[in-house]
Every structure is written in C-alpha cells, then in structure tokens.
Amino acid sequence: MRRKFIAGNWKMNLSRAESVALASGLAQQLGDATDVDVAVCPPSVYLDAVHQAISGSHIALGAQNMYHEAAGAYTGEISASMLQDVGCAYVILGHSERRHVLGETDAAINLKVQAALAAGLLPIVCVGEKLEEREAGQTASVVKTQFEGSLAGLTAEQMQQTVIAYEPVWAIGTGKVASPAQAEAVHADLRKLLETSYNSEVAAAVRIQYGGSVKPSNAAELLGQPNIDGALVGGASLKVEDFMGIISGARA
Ligand code: 13P
Numbered sequence: 001m002r003r004k005f006i007a008g009n010w011k012m013n014l015s016r017a018e019s020v021a022l023a024s025g026l027a028q029q030l031g032d033a034t035d036v037d038v039a040v041c042p043p044s045v046y047l048d049a050v051h052q053a054i055s056g057s058h059i060a061l062g063a064q065n066m067y068h069e070a071a072g073a074y075t076g077e078i079s080a081s082m083l084q085d086v087g088c089a090y091v092i093l094g095h096s097e098r099r100h101v102l103g104e105t106d107a108a109i110n111l112k113v114q115a116a117l118a119a120g121l122l123p124i125v126c127v128g129e130k131l132e133e134r135e136a137g138q139t140a141s142v143v144k145t146q147f148e149g150s151l152a153g154l155t156a157e158q159m160q161q162t163v164i165a166y167e168p169v170w171a172i173g174t175g176k177v178a179s180p181a182q183a184e185a186v187h188a189d190l191r192k193l194l195e196t197s198y199n200s201e202v203a204a205a206v207r208i209q210y211g212g213s214v215k216p217s218n219a220a221e222l223l224g225q226p227n228i229d230g231a232l233v234g235g236a237s238l239k240v241e242d243f244m245g246i247i248s249g250a251r252a
Pocket of ligand 1: 009095167171172173174175211212213214232233234235236
C-alpha cells in the first residue's frame, strides 16, 4: 500500500519570517499525525530556518533544485550534500519551470537525479506536457520521453526511492486543474512504464504525485484515483489552512 505524500512547493515566494510562520503553523496543525507523508520545499535560502521550525514534527524538508556536481567552482549552485547538511530529505528535480523557464534538459535532470540518489536524497522528479502538446495528442509520448530521459539508468532499488510528479504545464498556477480522469490516465501510463522498464513490484511501490492547481476543494477527488498517490502543491501550499485541507483530502 502506497502511503499518500503531499508536498508543498513554495517556489520563489515568502519572506524568511513568513516561511518560518507557515512551517510552524503546519507543524502545529499536523501534530502527531503520520497517516500521510508531508514535506515542504521552501526557497533554498530559508531551508535552514524552516528546518528549525519543523524540528520535532513529522514534516520533511525538501529543496526545489540542486546541482549534480559534489563540490567545486560552480558559482550559485548547491550540492546534494549541502542540502542534506541543512536537513533536506527530498529534492524536487526537473520541475516544468526549470525545464521551460531555465532550460533544463532531460539529460541535465538525469545527472541531478543520479547525484541526489547517490547522496541519499530522495528525488521528486517532475514530468508533464504543455497545452499545445496535449492538444496535439502528444501527452503520452512527451511524458514517456521525459520519464525515460530523466530517470535513465536507475536501478530498481533507486527507482523505488524516487517519487514521480505528473504536472501538466497547462494546469500549473492557472486554476485549470486536470480532471481526475485526465490525471488518472497519465498516472496509469506512468505506472505501466514502471512495469515495463522494471517490474510489477517497482510499479506497485513508486509514488506518483499529481500537481497543477490542487486545492482543498479538488484534492479528495484527485487523490481518490487509484494511481494518484499524492500531490505536489504550489499556490495552495502557501497557506496553512489550504495545505491542511489538501492533507485532509488525502485521508478521505
Ligand atoms: P500550483 O499548485 O500553483 O498550480 O503549482 C503546481 C506546481 O507547480 C507544484 O510544483
């Protein structure tokens, strides 16, 4: 049985004080509950402060990006071991904003995924089609190419430690959520890809999150689909009440 996993991607939002307040508020509201896995992914400059705010809680810390090299002359970049040093368990890799705004390729993302896993960080690897690709009937092939490219070379054991996030680009920050049936169809495709690339055990174990305009009002229906194992939440992760509402949706 895959335990639901709700992660908040705060993106480039909030001040230090707001980040700490949000993290503390979530830790307080979540209390001792461990039936749903929860993580928050603040901007990297606030990781340390947020780590302190959630210490003693069941909330895990995640980063939004990293570089694949271990150390050296890479101005502005952050390594996997640095993220671990400030308390990260997870790292989001290949988010569509990094793919399409910052120009990250599947090959670059794959290097990061390999480096994260080698260092013991759990990657949340994002895939998803743009609107024109969906309209051209290319969703399945785009997602397959991203899956095969971003996750190339992973052992079965490494794949089981990896979380996949399906985030249709047209549903991110737009208020346009994929219907539960649209999302479930892609999640089912991804699980088939896991089965054909690995085996049924791996396919049954890997968690696949949905991301794109998830809110308290649509969370339960999306998370009730057989192959949707959690959510990667942007806008609605910035308010305690909304994020808690989505976590409640995972319990429904
Ligand atoms: P929104 O929830 O704001 O649509 O963002 C989704 C997302 O990109 C999470 O990584």
